[in-house]
Every structure is written in C-alpha cells, then in structure tokens.
Amino acid sequence: MDPDRLHRVLAELAARHQVPGAQLAVLHGGDRFLVHTGVADTATGAPVEADTAFPAGSLTKPFGAALAMILVADGDVDLDDPLDGPLPEFGAGCLVTLRQLLSHTAGLPSDVPEGTAGTGDRARWVARHCRTEDLAHPPGTVFSYSNVGYVVVGRLVEAVTGMTWQEAVGAVLLEPLGIRPAFVAGPERTGRPVAAGHAVQAARGRVLSVAEQDLPEVELPNGGLALSAADLVSFARRYFAGCPDPAPLDRATADDMCFDQLSSIAVGPYGMADGWGLGWARYDDGAADVYGHDGTGDGTHCSLRFDPSNGSAVALTANANTGARLWADLAPRLRELGLPVGDRPEPGAPAGPIPAPAGCLGRYANGDTVFEVTRAAGGGLLLGFGGAPRAELLCDPGLRFVMRELGSGTCSPGRFVADPLTERIDYLQITGRLAARTGDDSGPA
Incomplete structure (x- = not known):
C-alpha cells in the first residue's frame, strides 16, 4: 500500500x-x-x-x-x-x-x-x-x-x-x-x-x-x-x-x-x-x-x-x-x-422503457412523510413529496425502479413491495425507508 x-x-x-x-x-x-x-x-x-x-x-x-x-x-x-x-x-x-x-x-x-x-x-x-x-x-x-x-x-x-x-x-x-x-x-x-x-x-x-x-x-x-x-x-x-x-x-x-x-x-x-x-x-x-x-x-x-x-x-x-x-x-x-x-x-437508467407495474400509483406514508406516485405526461412515473414532483421512477423488471432526481440527475435504487398472496402493491421502499400505501391507487398504471 x-x-x-x-x-x-x-x-x-x-x-x-x-x-x-x-x-x-x-x-x-x-x-x-x-x-x-x-x-x-x-x-x-x-x-x-x-x-x-x-x-x-x-x-x-x-x-x-x-x-x-x-x-x-x-x-x-x-x-x-x-x-x-x-x-x-x-x-x-x-x-x-x-x-x-x-x-x-x-x-x-x-x-x-x-x-x-x-x-x-x-x-x-x-x-x-x-x-x-x-x-x-x-x-x-x-x-x-x-x-x-x-x-x-x-x-x-x-x-x-x-x-x-x-x-x-x-x-x-x-x-x-x-x-x-x-x-x-x-x-x-x-x-x-x-x-x-x-x-x-x-x-x-x-x-x-x-x-x-x-x-x-x-x-x-x-x-x-x-x-x-x-x-x-x-x-x-x-x-x-x-x-x-x-x-x-x-x-x-x-x-x-x-x-x-x-x-x-x-x-x-x-x-x-x-x-x-x-x-x-x-x-x-x-x-x-x-x-x-x-x-x-x-x-x-x-x-x-x-x-x-x-x-x-x-x-x-x-x-x-x-x-x-x-x-x-x-x-x-x-x-x-x-x-x-x-x-x-450508482444505478443507471434501464436500457429501454419498461411498463410500470399495475397498481403502483397512489400515496404511501411513513410517519409524517407522504410520497405520491403519479403518472407523468409522457407516460412514465413521477415521485412527489411535500407537494411537488421530486424524481422520476424508471422501472426495472419486476417491481424495482431507479429513482432519478429531477435537476441533479442523481440515481438511487428503489422498489415497490407486493403482498405475496394478493400481489397487491402495499409498500414503496426508497433508501431503506419503507412507506405503506395509504389508499387505493389513483388510476390504472
């Protein structure tokens, strides 16, 4: 050395x-x-x-x-x-x-x-x-x-x-x-x-x-x-x-x-x-x-x-x-x-567009922090908290995604987590924080 x-x-x-x-x-x-x-x-x-x-x-x-x-x-x-x-x-x-x-x-x-x-x-x-x-x-x-x-x-x-x-x-x-x-x-x-x-x-x-x-x-x-x-x-x-x-x-x-x-x-x-x-x-x-x-x-x-x-x-x-x-x-x-x-x-963007998983849209909460997954104008997914979109979610196969921050372009991995029996998406996980769904999704994915 x-x-x-x-x-x-x-x-x-x-x-x-x-x-x-x-x-x-x-x-x-x-x-x-x-x-x-x-x-x-x-x-x-x-x-x-x-x-x-x-x-x-x-x-x-x-x-x-x-x-x-x-x-x-x-x-x-x-x-x-x-x-x-x-x-x-x-x-x-x-x-x-x-x-x-x-x-x-x-x-x-x-x-x-x-x-x-x-x-x-x-x-x-x-x-x-x-x-x-x-x-x-x-x-x-x-x-x-x-x-x-x-x-x-x-x-x-x-x-x-x-x-x-x-x-x-x-x-x-x-x-x-x-x-x-x-x-x-x-x-x-x-x-x-x-x-x-x-x-x-x-x-x-x-x-x-x-x-x-x-x-x-x-x-x-x-x-x-x-x-x-x-x-x-x-x-x-x-x-x-x-x-x-x-x-x-x-x-x-x-x-x-x-x-x-x-x-x-x-x-x-x-x-x-x-x-x-x-x-x-x-x-x-x-x-x-x-x-x-x-x-x-x-x-x-x-x-x-x-x-x-x-x-x-x-x-x-x-x-x-x-x-x-x-x-x-x-x-x-x-x-x-x-x-x-x-x-x-640091994860990069997927090689090509991958459809978002069904039933992922909606709100997820952990304590006072509330995340909202919405549909972007171009068909992708946006993640917002505090009222404004903060990142785009680029879907990988399965329920994983790359979160790319708007502005800085910094990427980090995340995922949706589904109930193994019902296959309903119950959680959003980002940087180790797990937020639970607070209601039904806000429309078809």
Whole structure:
C-alpha cells in the first residue's frame, strides 16, 4: 500500500468533485495509512489536519449502538425485553425491544417530524411522539431505516446511566478508545477543530461554506458526533476477529453487533445494504461480508467499511455535499488495492422503457412523510413529496425502479413491495425507508 498513491487519488477525486477537504484512513495487512488534503473551511482557509473532526451524520448511530450494547453486556438492559420498564415514557415500549431499535425493525417512523424537536428534552419528545399509535409498521416485521429509533436509544442511555447522551458516549465509549469527543450541537461541544460543511453549486461554479450543522439537539444520537477518519478506523478495529481485547466492548458484544438480524424479516434494506446487524450495515462483496455505515450532514459525507475476517478497514471524511460521489468514485480504486468495500456503482437508467407495474400509483406514508406516485405526461412515473414532483421512477423488471432526481440527475435504487398472496402493491421502499400505501391507487398504471 503506497501512501503517496493514496494521497494522489484522494486529492484527484476531491478536486473532481469540488470537495474542499477530505481525509482517508486505511488499515490493511496490519499497517495503518492516513492521508488528508485541502482545507477544513473555505471561509477561514484552515487546513485539514490528521485530527480534524468532520460532522459524521448517521455514522453516529453505530457509536450509539455500541454504547447501548455496553449497557447490555453490563446487565443494565436486556436486548429482547420490552422497553416500557426501563423507559416508561416510551409508549410503544410495551411492544418494542432494544434489538429492534438497533436493527431498524422496531416499526418507528423514519424521520423526526419537522418542528417537533423543541428544546432537546429527549424524555418529553419520546413521550409525545413514540406512542403505539405513532408506529409506522408492526414491530419486528420489516426493515425500515429510522432516525426516530435512535432518538429512543439515546433516551434509553440517558435513563440507564443518569448522564446526558453526550456525556455517556464520551465517558463510556470514546474516551476509553482514545477518541476526543466532539459534537455538532449542544452544550458538550469541545475545542477540537471541526470541519465546516460546504454546498457545491456546480452549475454556478460556487462552493459555499455552511455556517453550522442544522441538527436539533434532540437528534444528537442520530447524527451529532464529529470524528476524524482515523477515529473511524480505530473504532472499526474493535470488531476485527483478530482483536482479542476490543475494550470497552467485549469480544462477544463486538461479534454480536456484526451478526445479521434480518433472517426472519419479510422486507429487508433493499438499495441500502444487504443486511443489518446491531448498528452496522452488512454489504456483500464477493466472498467477503463487509460492514460499515455512511453519514451525511449539512455539506459533509463520511463512509466507513471494514472486513472483520481479514482485519481491513477504510474510512473517508469529506466536507462537501458531493462527498458521496467522491466515495462512489473511490470505492473501485480501493477494490483494486485489495480493499473490499461492498459498494455498488450508482444505478443507471434501464436500457429501454419498461411498463410500470399495475397498481403502483397512489400515496404511501411513513410517519409524517407522504410520497405520491403519479403518472407523468409522457407516460412514465413521477415521485412527489411535500407537494411537488421530486424524481422520476424508471422501472426495472419486476417491481424495482431507479429513482432519478429531477435537476441533479442523481440515481438511487428503489422498489415497490407486493403482498405475496394478493400481489397487491402495499409498500414503496426508497433508501431503506419503507412507506405503506395509504389508499387505493389513483388510476390504472
């Protein structure tokens, strides 16, 4: 592994995608490599350093899962008991377990409704918005990626430890790993340098610094950590089969977190991953099972992948909204170097027009988010939410489609899900979120 080559590749791809600054950390064959490039904030010109933290977005979730699993290992919480005992304000806790929360099978809505975050009082928020009537799906039946679920995990940590979530994740998990805690919001921020996000406006040739992360304090367990690429790889190393002492986890807990929880689940994480453990996504990559997570903040992107069996890991941090495209271009380069990452190329449009499946038109809801599938003037399908069409759906054989965003042209996979007995389309699945049909289709497909 040549660090100069890694640096050249990172700098080349950062320039291609107008990413102001990035870090790439690699652990392979027992050797560690860390390269970085560019500036942490175009407004100040501060350079990216090895210790610069980047807003990690949803890559915060595996850290919160590990914290919760430490409490399980200590006997403070049971993975499979209903949570209304330790968390009486959690109305749906009589039906939901911690295992379900960590594996996104608890049935809670995908996203925190806009305008409900309030002052950051997580106990009050959970009491108001996580009742049985708020469930989007029956617990334990389907995978549906849920930020709400990790708000509940954060509240559970607070109830058990008597600390704030930030205090607990720092004291119990990060500091024992030698990671200096940093957060994008809340009173526990540190003096550690944190990169600013950036919005790339390619059509206008502009890259604008994002003043701060727009993350309500109640959602810190979803995406509140700021971490370096070196921090991410150091954390991943705890899950390697050859790591005899993954403290503050134990060996059994680390192994359990990488065990796929979805074997009995009817609908999995299509288009997002190939399976899911307790906090970690699982990706198929030939003979290897690769684990990891992605995270997107306001103008930032981070990715982490690791192979527990051979002890390799790779992490990217990038401070622009084009960071996901940088990662997509980086993945095949890493594979050439013998680093499996499990990622697949962005899906392209089907070779020719394929008729839309019958009965797909109509509304689908997950919590307060409502999607509407309508017929376009030219005969294709449009997907709208928030009142306006946002993407076109290009149908593949079966019930799959490629969602191509209007304007940006960004493509991602999705599908309709039908009842196996009635063949009626009951769900729409996009980026792991599963939305249930709310009524009859609005006309023939």
